[in-house]
Amino acid sequence: MYVVHAAAEAVPFVKVGGLGDVLGGLPKAQARAGLRPVVALPRYAKLKAEMDLEGEVSYPFAGGESRARVWSAEHAGVGFRFFEVDPGWEGPYQSPEAERYLRFSLALAAWLEGENHDLLHAHDWHAAYAVRLSEKPAVFTIHNLAFQGVLEPGEFTRLTGQEPDASLLHEGRVNLMKGALLAAARVSTVSPNYAREILTPEYGMGLEGVLQSISGKLRGILNGLDTEYWNPATDPYLPHRYDREHLRKKRLCRAAMLAPLGLDPGLFTIGAVTRLTWQKGFDLVLQALPELLDSGTNFVLLGTGEKELEEGFAEMARRYPRRVAFFAEFNEPWAHKIYGGSEAFLMPSRFEPCGLSQMIAMRYGTPPVARRTGGLADTIEDGVTGVLFDEASPKAILAAVERLREMDCLELARAGMSRDFSWDRRAGEYLELYEEALSG
Structure with a gap:
């Protein structure tokens, strides 16, 4: 199964928080399990990793056509693709966020048209618009519901050339996460308990009604841990290494x-x-x-x-x-x-x-x-x-x-x-989710 992950960050190339750890650990476990994972990221200017220029892709933007250079690299059996949509984009979550991540989604969708992939797996609002554009089934994962990718309808139309429909509008504004929740074949979040909590007003961040309406395709899959990296028996940063028997x-x-x-x-x-x-x-x-x-x-x-x-x-x-x-x-x-x-x-x-x-x-x-x-x-x-x-x-x-x-x-x-807490256990749960998404 050829799965394309899309996100704002991934270890070892760029990390701000836990999302980067997930996109570093899950694809590695999937590769060990026999899947073919590729991780798509923006090519931030601060990235210093060695990568090869794969080509260019054209995509519609702001009433015209833009081009993005696509770079490639490999790490731990996982392929990575980097989309250079804005040479001045230094790093993740840098303003103007909505414009830049929309460009990333548009460029990714154009690139995917030439890929014989099976499924798109988009993570958080930064890749949410790619779910709506995907011609193949998509899984969308909520890592943090507090950040939803919200912008004014006029700004969305200016950037994409499209009028937002009802599935994108929430309380009078465009909500990219809402659009992905409705368009995805399956939706997951990063723990079973959080999947229950976000159906309530206390934790639903204003989207609890939308989440309740799609609860049949929502599942909580606990995140894993890169147990090779986080290991006190081999950790190079510890002055003394230990295990359970030598505490x-x-x-x-x-x-x-x-x-x-x-x-x-x-x-x-x-x-x-x-x-x-x-x-x-x-x-x-x-x-x-x-x-x-x-x-x-x-x-x-x-x-x-x-x-x-x-x-x-x-x-x-x-x-x-x-x-x-x-x-x-x-x-x-x-x-x-x-x-x-x-x-x-x-x-x-x-x-x-x-x-x-x-x-x-x-x-x-x-x-x-x-x-x-x-x-x-x-x-x-x-x-x-x-x-x-x-x-x-x-x-x-x-x-x-x-x-x-x-x-x-x-x-x-x-x-x-x-x-x-290893990712190997979670990789099997994601495979089941992918199979459900592909079967309709």
Whole structure:
């Protein structure tokens, strides 16, 4: 089966968040299973990878005809195609987003006309318009419903030359995600629990009615993890490597993490690697932090995001230099050190479609403390591999951390490390979804 994935990012070429990890892991697993996956991406100017010029493709745009150069590369048995629709497009999610991703979808659709592929698998709103243009069956995956690709009808008509029909319009504006939801043969999202949650007003982000109307073709398939890359037994970023049978070495990782940070080596240490946004709930952590520190705890945080949260955690690090360390950056080596060196991992998300960090933490023997939502509820077994709490509040976070500290964290660590979060399991579920899409 020849499957073309379309997305805004994919490891190892470009990564901003979890979407990039998914588009790095799932196609690799599909290639191992005998499928022929190709990943289509925009060719961002900041991409420095070696690639070959495959050719050009013409597509209609803004009342005329545009041309995009198409580049190719291969990684881990997966083919990649890069569409150069705008030489000034530096990287993902750069304004004007809607115009650029519409151009990507239009160029991709034109290229697909010459491909003998079986199915298009589009991911999030950035590739949503390609679903409507596809002549072959398409699967559409929602990674985060909060971002839907919304623009004014006049702007859509100017860019595409088409008047938006009712299937694209939502509350008076063009909604590219809505269009893909209705046009796709099958729709998936990244955890079974999130697939249920998005049918409700609390999590449906205004599209719950549309999702309810297509619930018969909606399925939740849990994301996987690249277990070759995320492996504490081979991780080159860890100062001491370990596995489930040699967890004592994890203590050495903890000591090696705390020493250069100047944090108190005698205190229980909680880590977090996250985007600092309202969704992730770290405004609640900021409120809870003084009391958390008073209970005898270190806190190590790696993340960027909202200015107020960055400033708040930076102030906490200045106020408590022996208790709090904060990295306002993306730093891959330190992310691995936090996963390996912490004794607990905090994820107080208000909503979380799937989440990969809790899976990584469990693989590294670091029990997660997380809110019971989305994929967190699907992956963490309360009291067995970590601790779940319900209320999005500082009080609930404090109570959950205290509950964890009263447990046998070594047993939680061993249980978490025994769970299989590999993509190989998920590849079979996607194959079933593809077969359903192809059979009509």
